[in-house]
Amino acid sequence: MRRLRLLASSRSAGSKVRYGDEEITVELLEPSAFKGVDLVIASTPDEVSAEFAPWAVEAGAIVVDESGYWRMDPKVPLIIPEVNPQAVENHQGIIASPNCSTTQMVVALAPIHAAVGVRRVVVSTYQATSGAGLAGNVELESSVRASLDGQTHTPETFQHPIGFNLIPQIGSDKHCGYTSEEMKMVYETRKILGDESIAVCPTAVRVPVAIGHSESILVETREPITAEKARELWQAAEGVTVVDDLDNHSYPMPRDCDGKDDVFVGRIRQDISSDSGIAFWCVSDNLRKGAATNAVQIAELLARRAVTSS
Ligand code: 2RA
Secondary structure, eight states, X not given: OOOOOOEEOXXXXXXXEEETTEEEEOEEOSGGGGTTOOEEEEOOOHHHHHHHHHHHHHTTOEEEEOSSSSTTOTTSOBOOTTTOGGGGGGOSSEEEOOOHHHHHHHHHHHHHHHHHOEEEEEEEEEEOGGGGOHHHHHXXXXXXXXXXTTOOOOOXXXXXXXXXXXXXXXXXXXXXXXXXXXXXXXXXXXXXXXXXXXXXXXXXXXXXXXXXXXXXXXXXXXXXXXXXXXXXXXXXXTTEEEOOBGGGTBOOOHHHHTTOOXXXXXXXXXXXTSSSEEEEEEEEOTTIIIIIHHHHHHHHHHHHHHHHHO
């Protein structure tokens, strides 16, 4: 029998969540909760995932995990279904879904990498406050309101007031002055594309946008590629929508991508500073393709695999 169960900490256990016509009572996340469960889709802090995922695997479930804890574990496949679905074959019970800022960039890079090879990427992100959870969006609203009312607002979720501001820090110092969020883009990109030689120089910035991460990306390729060829590759790529008509002021923007599952690319142009590069702008709903959609697509991949092997 197919049944959806919802698990959470003691803070939420016992509360009710509406799902379609059903009202589901949230249960406590504990080892015995995984008895009879086939598939777990999880979005928890790293330390919670470190503890519960082995309970679930022990009970016979497959875990699709959105936390950062397992992503770089060599035994755990890190999957974007449009890019490296084959990696699912090697799973040992846990499959990781990448960080939101990596996912949209790699969906866009993958067809370019397959065609001409990606040598180096310089990326600046413009990340929505919802990347920091519900508290991020609550703080965006209160910070904007306080600014409009001429009042002081003490930030709690972000390091500085986010209203009418940009904060060039997401995560903590991880490596040589690069933050944890930035280093995820370096390590995860290489793992998903299966190429440790790809160089990535990221700058991650929090912006006062509720939903939708944007990225300005410069990709240096191993072989030359024209903007026209890159556009053709993206037009043919699964999960990518091209919005690119500068004369008509048409390019991807967070407001337009909110609630959509694709990765949107635009402002596609040759790098005028080198012989083999493409510059472009990339936007995606960080809550969808950056998180939930990718996890559900991994689950669908597993379901298709189970059907064909049965
Ligand atoms: C953020 N990437 O936007 C993070 C969420 N995983 O803060």
